[in-house]
Amino acid sequence: MVDLRQIEKDFESVSASLKRRGVDEKSLERLKVLFEEKKGVQKRLEAAQAEQNRMSRLFGQYKREGRDLSQLQREVAENKERIAALNEELRLLEERLLELASAIPNIPDPDVPDGESEEENLELERILEPREFPFTPKEHWELAEINGWIDFERGVKIAKSRFSALRYEGARIERALINYMLDFNRSRGFEEVCVPFMANSESLFGTGQLPKFADDLFKIEGEDLYMIPTAEVPLTNLFRDEILKAEDLPIRLTSYTPCFRKEAGSAGRDTRGMIRQHQFDKVELVSITTGAQSDEIFEEMVSCASDLLTSLGLPHRKMLLCAGDMGFSAAKTVDLEVWLPGQGKYREISSISNTRDFQARRAKIRYKEEKRNRLANTLNGSSLAVGRTLIAIMENYQQEDGSILIPEALRDYL
RNA sequence: CGGGGGAUGGCUGAGUGGUCGAAAGCGGCGGUCUUGAAAACCGUUGAGGGUAACACCUCCCAGGGUUCGAAUCCCUGUCCCCCGGCCA
Numbered sequence A: 001m002v003d004l005r006q007i008e009k010d011f012e013s014v015s016a017s018l019k020r021r022g023v024d025e026k027s028l029e030r031l032k033v034l035f036e037e038k039k040g041v042q043k044r045l046e047a048a049q050a051e052q053n054r055m056s057r058l059f060g061q062y063k064r065e066g067r068d069l070s071q072l073q074r075e076v077a078e079n080k081e082r083i084a085a086l087n088e089e090l091r092l093l094e095e096r097l098l099e100l101a102s103a104i105p106n107i108p109d110p111d112v113p114d115g116e117s118e119e120e121n122l123e124l125e126r127i128l129e130p131r132e133f134p135f136t137p138k139e140h141w142e143l144a145e146i147n148g149w150i151d152f153e154r155g156v157k158i159a160k161s162r163f164s165a166l167r168y169e170g171a172r173i174e175r176a177l178i179n180y181m182l183d184f185n186r187s188r189g190f191e192e193v194c195v196p197f198m199a200n201s202e203s204l205f206g207t208g209q210l211p212k213f214a215d216d217l218f219k220i221e222g223e224d225l226y227m228i229p230t231a232e233v234p235l236t237n238l239f240r241d242e243i244l245k246a247e248d249l250p251i252r253l254t255s256y257t258p259c260f261r262k263e264a265g266s267a268g269r270d271t272r273g274m275i276r277q278h279q280f281d282k283v284e285l286v287s288i289t290t291g292a293q294s295d296e297i298f299e300e301m302v303s304c305a306s307d308l309l310t311s312l313g314l315p316h317r318k319m320l321l322c323a324g325d326m327g328f329s330a331a332k333t334v335d336l337e338v339w340l341p342g343q344g345k346y347r348e349i350s351s352i353s354n355t356r357d358f359q360a361r362r363a364k365i366r367y368k369e370e371k372r373n374r375l376a377n378t379l380n381g382s383s384l385a386v387g388r389t390l391i392a393i394m395e396n397y398q399q400e401d402g403s404i405l406i407p408e409a410l411r412d413y414l
Numbered sequence B: 001c002g003g004g005g006g007a008u009g010g011c012u013g014a015g016u017g018g019u020c021g022a023a024a025g026c027g028g029c030g031g032u033c034u035u036g037a038a039a040a041c042c043g044u045u046g047a048g049g050g051u052a053a054c055a056c057c058u059c060c061c062a063g064g065g066u067u068c069g070a071a072u073c074c075c076u077g078u079c080c081c082c083c084g085g086c087c088a
Helices: A004-009 A011-019 A025-065 A070-101 A140-147 A152-158 A169-187 A201-207 A232-237 A294-311 A358-363 A386-396 A408-413
Strands: A122-127 A242-245 A251-260 A279-289 A316-320 A332-340 A345-354 A365-369 A372-375 A377-385
Touching: A004 A011, A004 A025, A011 A025, A025 A070, A122 A294, A140 A169, A140 A386, A169 A251, A169 A279, A169 A294, A169 A377, A169 A386, A169 A408, A201 A232, A201 A358, A232 A251, A232 A279, A232 A358, A232 A377, A279 A294, A279 A386, A294 A316, A294 A332, A294 A345, A294 A377, A316 A345, A332 A386, A345 A386, A358 A365, A358 A377, A377 A386
Parallel strands: A242 A365
Antiparallel strands: A122 A316, A251 A279, A279 A377, A316 A332, A332 A345, A345 A377, A365 A372
16 A cells, blocks of 8 residues: 555655556545545544543543532533544545555556556566577477376366366476475575465455455455465465564565466466466465565565576576556566467566565554564565476477476476 | 353453553563672563644454443454364
């Protein structure tokens, strides 16, 4: 959530920054006005409450002294009505304020390039040369068919379209990759955590999926529970409503979870193959840091994911996302795109974001710094989408006959 | 899912209508003492809002209600514990 006080104090610069993400200045203006209105009502309410407290104390005293109460009683009753009216007014204002504020995306960092779509993302670096193929490389679904690794039809039968089952080496490599990634992350100082695969609405509000993106989530009927769209949700919410000790930061976590997404807005995109599924495995990195630590930790997380790809021999590039292409909660995002020779394209395999204090404000994740509570910074990043890594291995390690070599790094895990 | 009992500050735990944001103990922090440490003693120690700083407001699981006044009484929900059922 944006900081309303920042909007109040620093309207021009906040508005200019958010314009880069297509946020209308008028909605910010409305927010600012509402916020000021709310503060005024709150002040009047508190004054009335103070009065009520004072009179109530008098009431007890008068009674003990046996004095006449009728005058006081009348005043107290009148004031009570005023409090009720102000309370209602405040409640309505707060409701509207929250509704508006929770729909505003994060403010982009100054070093995030302008731009509206992925076309304008900035390529930072390419790592590893794509291999030259003496034959025409196949796409992963062809390879999946030849090797029997991915069963698309039966996945659909069990659930629906965009579900699949992994079989034979495919299933084993998936599991090997998860183990390999977790070990790799652990060696980089991330604590392995095992978390619930469902989360309640408060958690999803905390990380920014709710209320705006409810359509992308699978909800459990009759329960305040959703299937998690990413481990970022449970990992970050581990510390929701907590005040951490500064010396415990940074907290760096890694976790494997399946992720569940409706992919509501992507009808017709990547319908073939395993690029875009309703359920996919991911190993995630999450860090909780102080404001001062977060830039350094961000770089560490990007390196961690990039080095992991390198260790698997997968060519990839680092993309700095432009303002218009970033996710709702992010102040800055670097995507890693892996080379898929079958498609002849770089495709997203990891996305690392610094949300600064945007999620922390929603989720009330704070730390104590010399007596003062400060909002933490939260960062998240895929240390690779596992299914897409499997695909990348298939396409990059394919042989002319359609068989697939196992990357050196994974051999001990199979 | 059925029956019973609970939910209070970092923790344990008292408080059943007024001066209670809350006793006491533990823990934490600061100090006295000590070469140093321990012990002992003294002080301090919840969160959010608000203020230049005070004042002031809110919070004793959450939401509603009764009352001039609620941690305390009533209703609903959530969670936890015990017993039974089911079950990896």
